[in-house]
Amino acid sequence: MALLTSELKAAVGRQLPPVRAEVTRREICKYSAATGQRLQRFIDGDEAPPMFLFGLFLPILPREQLGHDGLPPDTGLVPELPLKRVMAGGTQQTWFRGIYPGDVLVSRQTLLDLFEKEGAQGPLIFAVVENRVETEAGEPVMTERSTRIAR
Amino acid sequence: MKLSRVHVGDPLPERAFKPDEVQLFMYNAAIWNHHRIHYDHPYTTGEEGHPGIVIDGPLQGDFLTQLVLEWVGTDGALSGFEYSNRKAAYIGETLRARGRITEVREADSEVDVELAIVNEAGEVITPGKASVRFHQ
Numbered sequence: 001m002a003l004l005t006s007e008l009k010a011a012v013g014r015q016l017p018p019v020r021a022e023v024t025r026r027e028i029c030k031y032s033a034a035t036g037q038r039l040q041r042f043i044d045g046d047e048a049p050p051m052f053l054f055g056l057f058l059p060i061l062p063r064e065q066l067g068h069d070g071l072p073p074d075t076g077l078v079p080e081l082p083l084k085r086v087m088a089g090g091t092q093q094t095w096f097r098g099i100y101p102g103d104v105l106v107s108r109q110t111l112l113d114l115f116e117k118e119g120a121q122g123p124l125i126f127a128v129v130e131n132r133v134e135t136e137a138g139e140p141v142m143t144e145r146s147t148r149i150a151r
Numbered sequence: 152m153k154l155s156r157v158h159v160g161d162p163l164p165e166r167a168f169k170p171d172e173v174q175l176f177m178y179n180a181a182i183w184n185h186h187r188i189h190y191d192h193p194y195t196t197g198e199e200g201h202p203g204i205v206i207d208g209p210l211q212g213d214f215l216t217q218l219v220l221e222w223v224g225t226d227g228a229l230s231g232f233e234y235s236n237r238k239a240a241y242i243g244e245t246l247r248a249r250g251r252i253t254e255v256r257e258a259d260s261e262v263d264v265e266l267a268i269v270n271e272a273g274e275v276i277t278p279g280k281a282s283v284r285f286h287q
Contacts, residue, residue, distance in 0.1 A: 027181070034177035035213045036168065038221060049220070050229055051213035055182025069199075070185040088208060090235035098228065 003082045003116050003123055011079045016109045019057045020136070025101035028052060048099035053133060053142060057107040077111050078127045081150045089126065089147030096140040104136040112145065125150040152223050154255075154285040157262055163222045163250035168214050170206050172242060178210050203243065208236035211246065211277040215266045218248040219281045227285040230261065234279035244271055250281075260285040 025045035031052045032042040041047045059072050066072055099105070113128040131144040170178070172190075179189045187194045188205040195201045212234040219229065240246055247269045254263040261284050268277035 030177075030181045034174065034181040035210065035217070036174070037217060049213060050216050050232060051209055054209045054212075055184065058183050060183060066185060069194075070187040070191075088236055090233055091212070092231075092233040094231050095229050 003125060004114055008079050008081070009114055012111055012114050014077065014111050016075055016077050019107045021056045021105055021107070023048060023056070023099055023101055023103040023105060027056075028099075028101060031055065045101055048101075050093070050095065050099075050142075052099060053105075056105065057131075075109075077109055077129060078114075078148060081125050081127070083123065083125050083150035085151050087149045087151070089149045091144060091146045093142055093144045095142050099141065103141075105141060106134055106136060108132045108134075119151065122151065152226050154226075154257065154260055154262070157252055157255055159252050159255055161252045163218055163252075163264065166214070166218055166221070166248045167245055168248065169245045170210065170242065172204065175204065175206065175210075175242060178207060182209075201239065201241065203241035206240040206242065206244070206246070208277070211236060211240065211268045212279065214246065214248045214268060215250075215277070215279045215281070218250050218266065219264055219283060222250070223283050223285070227260075227262075227283045229281060230284040231282035232279070233281075234266070234277055236277050238270070238274060238276040240268070240270060240276055246270060246276075253280075260287055 028045035028048045032049060035049065037043055037049055042049050061072050110130045111127065112130040116123055116125045127148045129146050133141045135141060175189055188199055188201060189207060190204065192204055195204055215234055216229065216232060249269060250264045250266045252262060253265045261282055264281045264283065266279035266281060267275045270276050
C-alpha cells in the first residue's frame with residue numbers, strides 16, 4: 001500500500017534557507033575539551049575535529065521557542081509523515097577539506113528523497129536529507145546524507 | 152602511520168570512553184543542544200522512558216573519528232565517514248571504540264576502516280566506517 005501520496009513526494013527537492021556560521025578558535029577549543037580530543041591541533045584550536053560541524057549550524061533560539069523537551073521546533077524540511085515513530089538512520093559524510101578558525105561556512109539542506117519499503121514488522125518510510133557545507137567562496141567542505149526512518 | 156605499514160585486518164588501537172555528567176554538559180553546551188534527555192534525569196526517566204541520562208549519538212560518532220584520526224596522525228586526512236546510532240547508551244557506561252582495516256587502495260593512497268562503539272554488554276551500538284586518504 002502506498003503511504004507516500006504525490007503531495008508528500010512533491011516535497012522532495014525542497015531546501016531550507018542557507019545558514020551561515022563563523023568558526024572561531026575559542027569554539028573549537030570548547031568542543032575539543034568537551035569531547036576529550038587528544039590531538040594537539042584540535043586542543044589548540046588550530047583545526048576543528050570533523051564532528052564539530054554537527055553543532056555549528058544548530059539554531060540559537062530564545063527559551064520560549066523551545067519545547068517542553070528542550071528541542072527547537074522542527075525545521076519542516078521533512079513533511080509530516082503518515083508513520084509517526086521516527087528513528088535516526090545513518091549519517092554518511094564525504095570530506096573535502098578541514099575546518100579552521102576564521103572559516104565562514106554555509107550549510108544548505110535539501111530533502112533529497114522520500115521512499116517507502118515493506119519491513120519485517122510493517123511499512124517503513126525513509127527520508128534522506130542532504131547537508132552541503134561549503135566555504136562562503138563556494139569551496140566544498142563536507143557533504144552529508146542523513147536518513148530518518150519512520151515506522 | 153605510514154601507508155606502507157597498513158594491512159587489511161589490522162586493528163586500530165582501542166580507546167575507552169566513559170562520559171560523566173560534567174563531560175556531557177560540556178558537550179551539549181559546546182554544540183548548543185538543550186534536549187532534556189542529556190541533563191534532566193527525572194524528565195528522561197519519567198517522561199521519555201529511558202533508564203538514565205542519554206549519551207548523545209553524535210558524540211559517539213565523534214569518538215569514532217577520534218579513533219581514526221589518532222591512528223593516522225599527521226599522515227592523512229578523513230575523506231569519508233559514516234555512523235549509525237542503533238541503540239542508546241547511558242551515563243555510567245564505558246563505551247569502547249574499535250576499528251579494523253577492511254581495504255587498502257594503494258593506487259588512491261586510501262584506506263577503509265570498519266568502526267564500532269561497543270557497550271559493556273559487548274553489543275555494537277554504533278557501527279561506522281571511515282575512509283582515510285594518506286598524504287603522498
